[in-house]
Amino acid sequence: MLERLLDLLQTGGSHRISDLAEALETTPEMVETMLEGLERMGYLKRLGKDCTGRCTACPLAGMCAAGGEGRVWAMTEHEA
């Protein structure tokens, strides 16, 4: 299941967890668990974790586009 997930991710583009779960015929919780595993193995990198580094001088920069409640991962050079 993990290698199928990696294959799907290697096709590129943006993926939603629910779509990945459907493609792998599993649950979103299972996909999340595998994503966290891939992150630990270095295949994925979590982005915008806490949106640190935001411009502190700018009061209008409170919004963190990729942060919020959801989480975002990107593939690393470890892929392939």
Next chain:
Amino acid sequence: MSSCHPVQATVAEPTAEQDTLLVALAGQPNVGKSTLFNLLTGLSQHVGNWPGKTVERKEGTFTFRGTTYRLVDLPGTYSLTANSAEEVIAREFIIRERPDVVIALVDAATLERSLYLVAELISLPAPLVVALNMMDVAEQEGVRIEPEVLQAAMGVPVVPMVATRGEGVQALLETVDRLARGEIPYNPKPPRIRADHREVLEKIEALIADFVPAPYPREWVALKLLEGDREITQMMKERMGPKRWEPVHEVLRAHDDALVAVASGRYEWIGRMVRAAVTRPRTGQIGLTERLDRWATHPLWGLIILAGMLGLVFWLTYAIGTPLQDLLDTYVVAVLADAARTALAGGPPWLAGLIADGVIGGAGSMLTFLPILVIFFAVMGALEDIGYLARAAYVMDGFMHMMGLHGKSFLPLFLGFGCNVPAVLGTRVIESRRARLLTLLLAPLVPCTARMAVIAFLASAFFGPAATLVSWGLVLLSLAVLALSGAILNRVLFHGQRAAFIMELPLYHLPNWRTIGLTVWQRSLAFVRKAGTLILAVSVVVWALSTFPGGDIEKSLLAQVGRWLEPVGRWMGLDWRLMVALLTSFIAKENSIATLGVLFGAGANGGLADILVSAFSPATALAFLVVQMLFIPCVATVGAIRQETGSWRWTLFDVGFLLVISLLGGALTYHLASLFW
């Protein structure tokens, strides 16, 4: 099964002839390990460090049915690979000390996540009991787990419990006791490596068979070698010597994907366990989210909805904010400026000018902008809170893909919609230095919140009822420039390679007005602070430069600087005052408004919006907004670019590049718009 008291209070006192059994408590962080440990050991605990490590070691004793148990709390870990000191400590303890029983505490509400560690523990040579903690939370979340089915599937005892309420603790102790005494059959069914790697595993096992030191299990060592475990690889290398290690190394090198094969076997196992024992009823909220997402994340409808949402944001901002801003302009700024002039009539003329034109005209004009900002923050905050903004990101990626931009540069650029600084810092995800450099040079083209807010004010001032359409068009223009630049970047640097990213989209929910209110309050307060400090200071400097020497603005120092810029401004229909306003936006984007306020004597001669609309043609106004949208970023972003590139040459190149793009955009807009107006 429930008991809220420490366990030693409910069990028999130890006798002299009893045994001492060793129990290890394993689990991920935050699954309630400390709660269970404290519940079982009460006051009889000892806290120290693991030998040679700075990791805390907790140990305690308890008695149950005449037996004393020594309980060791292992560090919280997600797996048993040598990724961290905690993971090495946990597995070394189990392998070397061989506890009589290992309790794996798992969170029933997030069983999949917790079971990865169990998949590793079950392969170790110590009897395992799985304690399903937080059953109450799982139940509240609608997750139904059948412990006996899980037990049959894993082949190890499973005990449901709620450690915070002491529920299930007695049953857990009974199970531990009986398992330690061999009264429960123990037939674990551990995960197996993916079928296509089983032969490799056997080959490694055969090669290392005579060299695996006791007490390490041979198959486990072989598995860890395939996983590329640093500690175990080092240990076996040393024990085997270079000659004997070479064939092992050859096999490992030929199967460098084995890490995924091993982990895959574990995830297959977890999947089987969960399918067998867990039922997750689909909640109404999930159903609603999926129904809405069918539209909101659709490649075409999603884009139309996003464009509609952007339009709605601007429409609401103008429909509610502009009348309020007009009121503030007329009844607060103008009245205050008049009052200041009257009050200071007897004093030196420069003082009345400083207060009425510099402070009230500059920073005061900025404050009339507050209602527009509050509405803007509130609408964006509501979209963020109900979960729509994450969908906007997802849809935008689809759009960027259509435009040819789908490289790793997308995400850092997307971060720029909040603020350009994290966009610049976010380029660190791009490994290639060349690609990273170009992405961060493009990052300031993303319309940040501050720039959007300035546009929100100026579009309304210049275009009145048509402001929604103009703002909407400016954002689209900005995105088009970004997509075009990104597409070129992707073709040149990433050779069309498509990078992946995965988004966890939150469930839609009703907005929490308190959260939104708090966000609006904090952001507005920060804005007022900025208006009262940085913007006020710039307003005063602009006023001083526009007054001295002589008091005639047309002969002032600022006019001289502005006139020097005027030949460039003429291509775009901008006079020297608009050029100066652009220049001051380098300190902070909002300074454009404050500068216009000072230079046009807002407050004294009516609201800034009224003055601007009568002073400039629509073509000039549009050109000014286009330049403002694409202009060089604020000083904080330039600082971040300097920091990330480590080069003043690249930083200045970027400033020059953006200057050219914005001026070209402005000139083109002016000449095109002049054909119609």
